[in-house]
Amino acid sequence: MEPSVKEGNGKEWAKKAAIGRAAASLFEKKGYLETSLKDISEAAKLSKGCIYYYFSSKHDILYFILDVYMDHLLEGLEDELRKKTDINSKIQFIMHRHLSLYNNRIPEAKAILTDAHNLPYEYYRSIALKQKKYSHILADVLSEYFDGEMPMNKAKAISYVVFGMCNSIMHWHDPDGQITLEELSGICFSLFTGGIRQLKTNQAINT
Amino acid sequence: MEPSVKEGNGKEWAKKAAIGRAAASLFEKKGYLETSLKDISEAAKLSKGCIYYYFSSKHDILYFILDVYMDHLLEGLEDELRKKTDINSKIQFIMHRHLSLYNNRIPEAKAILTDAHNLPYEYYRSIALKQKKYSHILADVLSEYFDGEMPMNKAKAISYVVFGMCNSIMHWHDPDGQITLEELSGICFSLFTGGIRQLKTNQAINT
Numbered sequence: 001m002e003p004s005v006k007e008g009n010g011k012e013w014a015k016k017a018a019i020g021r022a023a024a025s026l027f028e029k030k031g032y033l034e035t036s037l038k039d040i041s042e043a044a045k046l047s048k049g050c051i052y053y054y055f056s057s058k059h060d061i062l063y064f065i066l067d068v069y070m071d072h073l074l075e076g077l078e079d080e081l082r083k084k085t086d087i088n089s090k091i092q093f094i095m096h097r098h099l100s101l102y103n104n105r106i107p108e109a110k111a112i113l114t115d116a117h118n119l120p121y122e123y124y125r126s127i128a129l130k131q132k133k134y135s136h137i138l139a140d141v142l143s144e145y146f147d148g149e150m151p152m153n154k155a156k157a158i159s160y161v162v163f164g165m166c167n168s169i170m171h172w173h174d175p176d177g178q179i180t181l182e183e184l185s186g187i188c189f190s191l192f193t194g195g196i197r198q199l200k201t202n203q204a205i206n207t
Numbered sequence: 208m209e210p211s212v213k214e215g216n217g218k219e220w221a222k223k224a225a226i227g228r229a230a231a232s233l234f235e236k237k238g239y240l241e242t243s244l245k246d247i248s249e250a251a252k253l254s255k256g257c258i259y260y261y262f263s264s265k266h267d268i269l270y271f272i273l274d275v276y277m278d279h280l281l282e283g284l285e286d287e288l289r290k291k292t293d294i295n296s297k298i299q300f301i302m303h304r305h306l307s308l309y310n311n312r313i314p315e316a317k318a319i320l321t322d323a324h325n326l327p328y329e330y331y332r333s334i335a336l337k338q339k340k341y342s343h344i345l346a347d348v349l350s351e352y353f354d355g356e357m358p359m360n361k362a363k364a365i366s367y368v369v370f371g372m373c374n375s376i377m378h379w380h381d382p383d384g385q386i387t388l389e390e391l392s393g394i395c396f397s398l399f400t401g402g403i404r405q406l407k408t409n410q411a412i413n414t
Contacts, residue, residue: 153385158394164375165368165398172367178360187365190409191372191402198401199394 016054019044020065023058024107032062032115062115063123069108070130072101077137088193090141095192098166099185110170135159146200158199162192223261226251227272230265231314239269239322269322270330276315277337279308284344295400297348302399305373306392317377342366353407365406369399 022044026035037058041048055061077097084090102109116127138159143150150158166188173184229251233242244265248255262268284304291297309316323334345366350357357365373395380391 154390154394157386157391158398160379161372161376161391161394161398164378165372168371168375169368171371179364183361184364184368187361187368187406190405191365191368191398193402194405194408195398195400195402197405198397201401202397 012054015046015050016064017068019046019051019054020061020068021107023061024065024105024111027062027065027115028107028110032058032111032118059119059123062111063119063127065108066112066116066119066127067130069101069105069112070127070134072105073098073134074130074137077134081137081141087141087145091145091193091196092189094138094141095162095166095189096185098163099181099188102166102170103181103185106170106175109167113167113170135163138162142196145196146203149203150199158196162195165191219261222253222257223271224275226253226258226261227268227275228314230268231272231312231318234269234272234318234322235314239265239318239325266326266330269318270326270334272315273319273323273326273334274337276308276312276319277334277341279312280305280341281337281344284341288344288348294348294352298352298400298403299396301345301348302369302373302396303392305370306388306395309373309377310388310392313377313382316374320374320377342370345369349403352403353410356410357406365403369402372398 019040023035023040026039026043030039035058037048037051040058040061041051044051051061055064077094080093081090084093112127112131116124119127135156136159139152139155142155142158143152146155169181169184169188173179173181175181226247230242230247233246233250237246242265244255244258247265247268248258251258258268262271284301287300288297291300319334319338323331326334342363343366346359346362349362349365350359353362376388376391376395380386380388382388
């Protein structure tokens with residue numbers, strides 16, 4: 001059974017989301033292990049009692065953050081892809097969506113990469129399954145791009161490499177530096193589209 | 208002043224290298240913080256006293272591992288690049304070298320990405336400077352590839368993205384899985400060469 005922290009009405013949800021946002025920013029600045037519930041209650045301007053009303057532990061908050069992020073990544077993605085008939089638009093869409101969600105939710109995106117392993121196993125597994133589903137969607141699109149002639153395990157590997165490329169940015173990008181995230185997204189997108197075109201050419205040569 | 212742990216004669220060096228290898232494997236399996244000097248002495252089949260003869264602390268061992276890895280990456284790289292007149296061979300060379308050193312030294316490569324931040328500042332800085340130099344060499348090659356028309360800060364960003372792509376593999380690749388590191392290196396290389404060709408095309412369109 002999937003751990004459920006998203007129960008509650010609209011108002012409760014808004015409060016949870018506010019706690020999640022405050023916590024994700026702290027995890028990014030101080031690190032997950034170094035952040036206390038006291039820090040979170042101060043940043044969210046809520047009493048510790050109020051935080052405990054919504055979450056049973058810091059793990060619970062982390063799980064909530066990661067689960068909501070993964071749901072955002074997945075929500076409606078397959079429906080949107082189905083609407084597009086041209087494979088290049090599908091690829092452009094999935095890549096653009098990935099990078100723009102990341103750009104809008106940097107602390108949450110970083111938490112997925114750096115903190116997920118701190119979750120208790122059952123929670124971690126639930127997040128990992130969503131990540132797997134997400135990668136699988138890109139792998140399916142890639143498989144279509146390669147006219148079904150790329151073995152599925154290779155298509156999956158390519159999807160991991162592509163997401164790895166995008167995600168690695170967060171380890172070094174300085175928002176106050178000379179390169180904007182938008183420029184970086186453009187670079188990633190060109191590397192990706194040019195890269196898979198090259199893979200398709202290689203494939204045509206080898207078959 | 209650069210911290211110096213590489214002093215000593217050939218025999219001492221061999222012993223240090225053996226301790227470093229044993230420690231890097233443990234850091235990979237158990238995590239840096241969870242590995243004790245006792246674990247390292249057992250894995251290296253040396254007494255704790257012997258380990259202390261060569262290294263003053265666990266930090267010292269980590270620094271040694273990372274410093275040697277960076278030296279391997281940098282050693283002779285610029286000389287080799289100077290010997291090549293064709294820009295595509297330069298790119299092929301640097302990429303192949305990066306991936307093959309990684310394939311041969313996985314625990315050390317992982318330690319660079321996951322443990323370097325545990326070093327005391329002065330040590331960390333010395334490693335970070337070598338990493339910067341290394342990225343700068345690829346950025347120079349890329350700048351040549353783009354006929355000097357790519358702004359240097361963008362060339363640097365591209366070099367970070369490219370290394371990020373290669374390095375992200377270590378977070379998910381299963382050596383016992385269906386895809387070999389060699390196949391993955393091939394995928395990275397194709398994504399990279401196709402990707403920068405696309406960037407060059409974009410540049411030609413925009414100028």
